[in-house]
Amino acid sequence: EAMEHYHKVLGGKLEMFAADEHGRPGPAAQGDPIMYAQLELDGVVIVASDGQPKYPAKVGEHIGLQIRGSDRAQLSGIFDGLADGGQVKMPLTDQPWGTAGWLTDRFGINWNIDIEKS
Template sequence: MAELNAYMKFRGNAREAMTFYQRCLGGTLHLMTIGETPAMKEQMPEAVWDKIMHSVLTSGSVMLMGSDLTGEEAYSQGNALTICLVCKSKEEIETLFTKLAEGGTVITPLAEMFFGLYGALTDKYGFHWMFQYSETQNA
């Protein structure tokens, strides 16, 4: 079965917030800026290259992920939290994505990214979901 993890979006203070959560929960924190991500760096203005594109805090069985909201995606309470399913197989990600997309809106169709298979949608109840599968993560 897939794992369920929280993915938090911040108003430009993801580094500060994730560092705070690490101090509270312990564990290992990995931060990746927009400037460190070639594909994102090409698409975004230099003014946001220091913003967090993706972060992961792992402590025991706890995994918190997050990023800064940049560009046209404005902060609102409804999009501050995204449910992220880290799937165990390609079949699982395809099945779960298809089921949860029913009656909803696909934001990013399932596609191979530099980190693995990824997709995003808003379900029919208005909740935001991200789906992730990596063969190397599940090897």
């Protein structure tokens, strides 16, 4: 669900992978348990997987991510999309070096969005 949301917000190509009967990854069919997902955009690949039952992910131990660039309209849209259902910690605010905002998305992931001065 998280990767589908990030795909909606960021764009790019989303692929979901499931394990075959030998444990090898391959394209997931509808209803398959997902082994991992990857989102490719502009030559960058983001890969994500869930925790395993023996080692579940714990809220508060997640990573934070930063997106930086100079396209104000694009990055403002990304900020708004990630904030949907989440919590804005600092709205996009002008800083001496550009504009910055900070939020926690609805999946508990922290995001910093930095818009560089043109």
